[in-house]
Amino acid sequence: ETGVTQTPRHLVMGMTNKKSLKCEQHLGHNAMYWYKQSAKKPLELMFVYNFKEQTENNSVPSRFSPECPNSSHLFLHLHTLQPEDSALYLCASSQPQGAGQPQHFGDGTRLSIL
Amino acid sequence: AQTVTQSQPEMSVQEAETVTLSCTYDTSESDYYLFWYKQPPSRQMILVIRQEAYKQQNATENRFSVNFQKAAKSFSLKISDSQLGDAAMYFCAYRASNTGNQFYFGTGTSLTVIP
Numbered sequence: 642e643t644g645v646t647q648t649p650r651h652l653v654m655g656m657t658n659k660k661s662l663k664c665e666q667h668l669g670h671n672a673m674y675w676y677k678q679s680a681k682k683p684l685e686l687m688f689v690y691n692f693k694e695q696t697e698n699n700s701v702p703s704r705f706s707p708e709c710p711n712s713s714h715l716f717l718h719l720h721t722l723q724p725e726d727s728a729l730y731l732c733a734s735s736q737p738q739g740a741g742q743p744q745h746f747g748d749g750t751r752l753s754i755l
Numbered sequence: 756a757q758t759v760t761q762s763q764p765e766m767s768v769q770e771a772e773t774v775t776l777s778c779t780y781d782t783s784e785s786d787y788y789l790f791w792y793k794q795p796p797s798r799q800m801i802l803v804i805r806q807e808a809y810k811q812q813n814a815t816e817n818r819f820s821v822n823f824q825k826a827a828k829s830f831s832l833k834i835s836d837s838q839l840g841d842a843a844m845y846f847c848a849y850r851a852s853n854t855g856n857q858f859y860f861g862t863g864t865s866l867t868v869i870p
Contacts, residue, residue, distance in 0.1 A: 672856045683759070684846070684860040691856055729798065735856065741788045741807060744848075744858055746800035 644668045647732050647747035655755050656722055662750045664715040664732030671736065673715040674744065675707060678729040690715060719752075727754045757782045759849050761861035768837045769869050775822075776832045776864045778847030784808075786852040789823065789830045794863070795843040803845070806830065834866075842868045 645666045654660050666673065675687040689697035690709040704726075706718040715732055729751050733744040759780045768774035780789070791803040806814045806823050813821050818838075822831045834841055847861040 674856070674858075681764075681862065683862045686857060689856050696856060731800065733800075735858075741805070741850075741852065743790050743792075743802045743805055744800075745802075746792075748797070748799045751798075 645732060645734055645745050645747035647730075647750050649750055650748065651751045651753075653753045653755060654719070654722065656724075658722075659718070659720045661719065662717040662730055662732075662752075664717075664747055666713055666715075666732075666734040666745070666747075668734055668745055670734035670745070671712050672734060673709060673712070674733040674735075675715065675717050676731040676733065678731055678749070684731070687717075722752075722754045724754050727752055757784075757849055757851065757859045759847050759859050759861040761845075761847055761864050763864045764862070765865045765867070767867040767869055768834070768841075770837055770839060772837055773833060773835045774837055774866065776834075776845050776847075776866070778830045778832070778861055780828050780830065780847070780849045780859075782828070782849065782851065784851045784853075788850045788852065789821075790848040790850070790858075791819070791821070791830075791832045792846045792848060792860075793841075793843045794846065795840075800846070804832065837868050839868050839870065842866055 673690045677685040688707040708716040729749045731749045732747045735744045736742040787808045789806045792800045794800045804816045818835045844863045846863045849859045
């Protein structure tokens with residue numbers, strides 16, 4: 642068991658659809674992350690939440706909207722996506738800075754935009 | 756900005772042999788952590804090994820060990836007695852101790868294990 646659960650595992654959507662990705666962690670961590678993973682590219686950090694507050698937004702287009710209602714749950718709301726947004730979206734959690742603790746990842750959501 | 760470079764997009768190793776994956780990074784920090792993650796085809800990223808920059812001793816986890824050269828900013832992963840289950844993408848990652856929650860990842864090395 643991973644400790645970080647992402648749903649759905651696969652998602653196919655049209656460019657005009659609205660959908661949400663969900664992430665839940667059972668590790669007692671206080672920091673949560675969204676990454677985009679595309680082939681042949683480094684992991685792209687999208688958003689970071691620390692104690693439910695957003696601390697990083699790496700110039701992500703507004704068609705991606707994160708939500709962190711509590712330290713255990715993280716959502717990524719998707720709206721009017723583009724074909725280049727097709728990728729694997731990974732959620733991760735960790736202890737806050739200074740602890741040297743690694744990130745724990747979910748299995749990811751494979752997103753395909755038609 | 757911190758960058759992490761993995762110069763080997765693909766590597767292969769014969770089963771039971773040893774392979775070394777390269778990683779270099781760029782930072783002006785003196786206190787940080789380095790990680791190697793494994794991502795098998797099942798997609799879940801799993802921590803393989805971790806190194807604290809202030810420790811001179813190289814980290815070891817069973818068949819996995821690192822060669823940490825702080826002055827050279829190099830952090831290679833050695834896999835001994837390679838097994839078929841070691842086949843995966845391997846990512847090197849960096850995290851500064853005192854400058855936020857960001858982790859910086861390399862582009863990954865795809866490791867094939869040949870039976």
